[in-house]
Amino acid sequence: MKFLRLFGVMLLLVLSVTSVTAQDAEPSGDLELFSWWTGGGEAAGLEALIERFTELYPDVNVVNSAVAGGSGVNARAVLASRLDAGEPPDSFQAHAGSAMINIYGAARMEPLNFLYEENGWMEQFPEGLLDLITDDGNIYSVPANIHRSNVMWYVPGNLEEWGVTVPETWEEFISETCPALQEAGIVPLSVGQSWTQVHLWESVALGVLGVEGYNGLWDGSTAWDSPEVVEVFDTYGQILDCTNDDRDAIDWQPASQMVAEGTAAFNIMGDWAAGYFLTDLELEPGTDFAWTTPPGTEGVFIMLSDTFGLPIGAPHRENAIAWLTFLGSAEAQDIFNPIKGSLPANTTADIENTELYNAYFQDAYEDWTTNEIVGSLAHETVGAGEFLNGFSELIAQFAADHDSETATLFAAELYEDTLGAED
Ligand code: GAL
DSSP states (O other), X not given: OHHHHHHHHHHHHHHHHHHHHHHHSOOOEEEEEEOSOOSTTSHHHHHHHHHHHHHHOTTEEXXXXXXXXXXXXXXXXXXXXXXXXXXXXXXXXXXXXXXXXXXIHHHHBOOOHHHHHHHTGGGTSOHHHHHHTEETTEEOEEEOOBEESOOEEEOHHHHHHXXXXXXXXXXXXXXXIHHHHHHTTOEEEEOOSHHHHHHHHXXXXXXXXXXXXXXXXXXXXXXTTSHHHHHHHHHHHHHHTTBOTTGGGOOHHHHHHHHHHTSEEEEEOOTHHHHIIIIISOOOBTTTBEEEOOTTOTTEEEEEOEEEEOBTTOTTHHHHHHHXXXXXXXXXXXXXXXXXTOBOSSTTSOTTOTTTSOHHHHHHHHHHHHSEEEEOTTTTSSSTTHHHHXXXXXXXXXXXXXXXXXXXXXHHHHHHHTHHHHO
């Protein structure tokens, strides 16, 4: 009996020594990262991050569980079923704003305020961005970047050859630029599958409605069935008639590539396209490709941000914390963003270094710090979840029937049932 008790005490001692050692030890074991960055400009930035992280934590085995499909169209569904099944990855990509707060938030995520305090991040990340990942005082993720949605890409030499200029208004694009290009056998504006059409739509909506009208779509002050929104759809429908026929069959990279290879004149895509042009296609900014704001959106920056968080029940929590600490650092942000095509979210990163951040980034940074900022629908800064799902269906239907009145009536109903019901 005495022996047994002694054995028990010794076992306890051994166990507690082991757990102290385990806590103090360098992170080791797996770290499963979940995202939708799988290639064609998406993956290179993530791979560069993983490479540096693995140098810092050689005992951690990073499992990259990225699921293909631009804007996370497939990844988000896979993630949702894993979370429902209680099988979260250690850390996953999610958009700041509506997605992080309304879809994941307190129910799914651990608050990360402690990381912000330990690393001095409260002073290093922009307040407006922190607001997008904070609910009830709890901060739920770490931003990797700032992306811009309203960018229109083109190749200056091609426009010159085709005798067209960058249109200043949609009216000019629809009545002059588009027919001239179509006549020459060039696709005036390339676009891809459903989510890229929503992406195009949001730039058109901002251009037609202006900042106040666009913001009003999300707070109820712009009626979805108003004549102004009918005008958005009318304009959007005419623009859609200037796009490629195979749009539903392609993701964003082939659509952006059409501009680079000279089969299309313009493409409206977020600045991950810059990452694709620079990193994958090795094009020179300013000459091989150039950018402007889609008509009517100058002075406004439609923003979104990719963030990573710590899901409740992460199997390798300590490793996830090491990853998040790294991800938020200026070092990681300077590794990732020049490759990804985005701006660093951490303001102590080296954005002024023009060797690292070329002419595109300098221009985007100038706009980010001086423009009016609004949120992206296609990338879940606003309207994530049921609204965006329903709206994507509506956009597909609209592509088939071009019925603006019906589209706005459906949208109004959708708003009432989803976002409006939350007010
Ligand atoms: C966005 C995401 C970007 C980029 C893009 C295309 O939603 O924020 O980082 O990956 O999708 O897939």
